[in-house]
Amino acid sequence: MKRTEIASVLKSGQVGAEITVKGWVRTRRGSKNVNFIALNDGSTIHNLQVVAEAELFGEDLIKNINTGTALGVTGTLVASAGSGQAVELNARTIEVIGLADPEKYPIQPKRHTLEFLREMAHLRPRTATFSAIFRIRHAMVYAIHSFFHERGFYNVHTPIITSSDAEGAGEMFRVTVLPAENAPLNEEGKVDFSQDFFGKPANLTVSGQLEGELFAMALAKIYTFGPTFRAENSNTSRHLAEFWMIEPEVAFSDLNDNMDLAEDFLKYLINYALDHCMDDLQFLSNRLTEEEKNKPVEQRSMELISKLRFVAENDFVRLPYSQAIEILINSKPNKKGKFQYPVTGYGTDLQSEHERYLVEQEFKKPVILTNYPKEIKAFYMRLDDNGKTVAAMDVLFPQIGEIIGGSQREERIEVLEARMDEMNIPKHEMEWYLDTRRFGGCPHAGFGLGFERLMLFVTGMGNIRDVIPFARTPKNCEF
């Protein structure tokens, strides 16, 4: 008989129907006469309770049904005789499809720490928490493409291997076929990359933005969504060496349009999760509440679903850097010397503690900081008329910090070249980029959204390593 997914059994299963389900055992309990098996097939967070009367099944079969076992069950769907579930499956035949030795299978029907499960990244999707996270992850991927498609954007696959080392977005991973030992040397005694695969040094991309801009100058509205690699030695709960980034780029668009797009985008994604992932969100919310039960009330975070609704329903604060500095200078923690890095005046680079103060204390909602001093931002950001600031924007979220970084781009070639000279960006390697300004250049803007940071926010998880299937971080490249 064809397998019915548990999600559809629980949603629209007819009592009295004969069905077959296949899935993995979460727990089994029982007495001499009857066994109860919680079966999950990944289609939903919820399990289907299978009832196995002892007289129908031999002890040898029952003994093989342990946590983790893959099982096929055929039987009759009935109204549950116990409380806790509306329906259950009265088993007529049970097929053990794959054994899971209970002495060796590491996932137990009890709470495990996230750190332990992280070491078991190959098995952790079988837990309720991680299956919920990865169902939501899928929904978010789908929603991202929907959002842009509905608005007439085109998806562009920008290259993963690049030879451009001028992007300045971080340390890069070198891509080479040269031997690690005794690599060929040139006359200067340095590695001779002319003998390498591409005839010059190549790296994994740290951003698709520059290539994205090229396509925005033709298709007008584009977005990239691809893997991104940074070889920074970052050991934090919000950094990965390999992560996924969404980078829209829009022609004939300025900083305000860019902020509107970013805000609409984030709210669309959050609403999509609320509309399509409620069961999983509810589970994660309960889990979080349970986990924070022992914390003092004032340290607990806002309930997950309320938090998502709150962000989706309220306007983000838009604040120029100069005004942020004013607020911070006059803030209580600054006056009382509570900041580790006191805010003294214009030009100070904002530290995490300052961003968190603005988002979590002052405004208590997402904040878009704009118009930073040019000294602390990238060369391609458009210089404001004051000559001091650039048309940059950072979207800051509670707990996560920077979730989006973007800007209106410098379209005036003289200004752009002057900025590149100031910042020692080698122009001769960037002629293709400068061509966009030479031929039919126009005002344009875009941003980068860290996909896993979005996932942190939507799922309420605290560590970015738990919202990507297999995390790559310094000293960790398992699986």
Added chain:
RNA sequence: UCCUUAGUAGCUCAGUCGGUUAGAGCGGCGGACUGUUAAUCCGUAGGUCGUAGGUUCAAGUCCUACCUGAGGAGCCA
């Protein structure tokens, strides 16, 4: 990379001031139980105390280095 902190049974942890044979709960295994919800009850096995040195009559406990995890910082998405 820096600061803080942790590493004891499969998992989560306790282990006092350095002192005899290393402790619990959960999980596993054996048994009991007329429908359970992380079932319950009885019994039982399970340990290179992160690694390497050092101090000491004696080290899970003190010291040093290293490894790994976590929290924070920097870098950023």
